[in-house]
Amino acid sequence: MQESSANVKCQYFAAFVVNMLSAGYGVTAGWASPSLILLTSDETPLQSGQITMDEASAVAALTSLGGLIGNIFFGWITSKFGRKNPLVFMTIPTIISWLLILYGQNVFHLYASRILSGFVGGGIFVIVPAFLSEIAVDRVRGVLGSMLTLTCNVGILLAFIFGKYLDYFATPKIVIALTVACAILLFFLHESPSVLIKANKTLEAEKSIKFYQNLNVNNDKDFKHLQSEMNRLQNTIANVNEDKTSDNSFKWSDLTVAPGKNAMMIGIVLVLLNQFCGCVAMLNYTAKIFKDAGSNMDPNMSAIVVGIIQLIGSYVTTNLVDRAGRKFLYVVSSIGIALGLITLGTYMMLKTSGYNVEIFNWVPITSFSFVIFIGSWGVLTLPFLVISEIMPEKLKNFGPSFCMIILWSSQFLVVKYLPLLTDTLGFHYTLFIFAGVCLFGAMFIIASMPETKGRSYDEIMKMLR
Template sequence: MTGSVRNQYLTAICVNIFTLSYGTICGWSSAALLVLQSDESPLESGPLTKDEASWIGAIMCIGGLLGNVAFGWISNKYGRRMALIIASFPLIFSFLMIPYSKNSIHLCISRFIGGFTGSAAFAVIPIYITEIAEDSVRGSLGSTIMIFCNFGILTSFVFGNFFSYILIPYLLAIFPTFFLVLIVLCLPESPSQLLRMGREEDALKALIFFSGENEKEKSEVIMKELERMKDEVNSVDEKKSDRGVSWSDFTPSTTIKAMTIGIVLMCLNQFCGIFAMLNYTASIFEQAGSSLSPNMSAIIVAFIQVIGSYTATLLVERAGRKILYLVSTVGSAIGLSVLGIYINLSSKGYDCSDFEWVPVLSFSLTIFFAQLAILSLPFLIIAEILPSKIRSLGSNICLTLLWFLSFSVLKGLPFLVEMLGLHGMMMLFASFCFLGAVYILVFLPETKGRSIDEIIGLFK
């Protein structure tokens, strides 16, 4: 790793500890709900009902939807760094509230706060990384967000298997606390955001930090880059920012094309079926004749997610975004189709005893392929393709849609299973993946190795 990008890599790792913390929130319910719905429930109100458990799982998405709007505004007004600092305090509180919760309402409040503040991971961090990273490493650094989110989920699953319900929240609260210390003491604001805030001297210092240069040796390259950023900030569009972003900023054909791609990628992110797969982990392993416990099954699934998202970071600058998306969508569609066919045959009484390995394999491959791009790259691509003036607001619009779809999928799964059957639901999600592959092939431009200005030019 060269000195010019070392600090960029270290910054991406540090800032994504916040994403890891959000991942632990997502994964906490897997083991916790098993305890909370059992006769050994620690709640004074007794074991949770299925409806209460579903709300504890889904209400985080409502918090995320509202938090996405709030932290998008804070990020623009006070900076990316300040938005993450503000988000850290209630995130820590959401963990510490769990051991003292006496009923489902208290837990819903905790989950709502966690979703609200945790949404800053996707509303702020991809934009922050896009603004600090060189073109050659922007893809690799931008895709790290899903590695850390998945590692956080895995961490919660492992803790849930080995530690008590009361102890786990205290352990998980260590991660956002550690992040808060790091960002306050070590991480600067992005140079371009500092220029937007009129802090040119601080922007120069931040640029020197992220480039790995010595402050006493302000190279010609650094000064040229600073001038380029100033020109971008002071461009005609940016001069209009005094009146704020208006509807007219979204009407140019280039912006409409970019926003359309962002919206489609968010829809594909949810309709690929991974939420369905994760909700039926235990039953799929059971159909395969596995003797693994639900917690151990979940750990295996989370481990596969980490491997898939890590593979994406290795390939995103080599294979490119478009190729990875095509492999991801087609691979996920095939995995879902095979799983749907197996479940359908098994439910009709066919002897599938010689193929008990099929559900586990297809299940694992679907998760792996989805992590290559469908789940890991949309946040990076949206931050790359949107014009700078609407980048934050446009990203927030796409993320708001994502949170709404997440809630709808989580609450609507029982209805889909009842209406279509488990196999029918798998085939429906496979159809969305195939359609996504066609859209990617026709409309998604390759952004690998291109500067932000070059990427915007692709839509003209």
């Protein structure tokens, strides 16, 4: 059936509401860049005085620990309480985390805040893609799914802007207000239809479909479409149960056979590529890279420039994901990052070797900007969407959660130990290693990842088999 544009307006509304949470988490992710400079200075707002660089690095890294805990917790809780209720619950630790920054007296309050905010982030990247994938019709599923990273990047850019132009205490107040508004709007949303059908809540599932697809059951065409959607979802759940009588719980054996085995392998490679491409690690050293380029730009302004580049790249993805397709964008993004890193690495190698590269001092800024821009086309933005699309029903909770545990663990390792790697091998060889990972990822995606653009769940499962 061909949906009119009006049929998806409630799906866009739901995506806007849940992504208020991801925008808030984006502010959390970007908060450290401007704030740690202030916290380690004599003008620190903490009553206990300025913090050390060791404490500052811990403040930056503890979100990864919180994210790891959040993935495990929310991966379990979604199987018990669905999607909507955990999303509402997330607003509570979000508000507490920012209150700890607003009224924090010492670095331990900041530690607690960062763990709590990472805890929420771990849940966001598990639940939001799954929720949007379940409520969206095929033709807009890609756009709605890619909004997660887009809004997160909006939050990061806002954090950079707030850090430069507003008072330290303004950011917590703004995010708390945003989170309260999100909590109120969440009550107007319905639980996802597939969750309700699994819970044998047929009438509620019908109401959910009518809401998200804007159906009028008094209209014969809409009534038939509603019945078709209910039958499709019920058949999907029935197919999951056919080999295990009325048991649709996850079992370890699901990981050893297709499509579960293939989906997990693809998911793991995508999250490892997301971190070991080097983009996230390089974003933590933005000021250093701009300094190496000979720029006298203020570090916070440098961060704003990078935030704008990220945002433009993720916006491009949102517009292309349902036109060009996931696989094409992933391949272009992976190869593009590799070329940018090789260019930057070559420049750094020549400079380290004593060659006069002054005439090419524009290369680091250009290469770095290109890497972040092209990375936002796919590698940095699409893993959460693709993973939510390719996971079989039995792995809908375990699969994304396990992949995100790997992502958070990898993020902690890459960010923490990048300085050691660059000191041991040199910055240029480190960049070459990241480029090699990207080229391997591109080959894997070409060979193994199915194109999910515009395809139904059943079609994707057939491709994975």
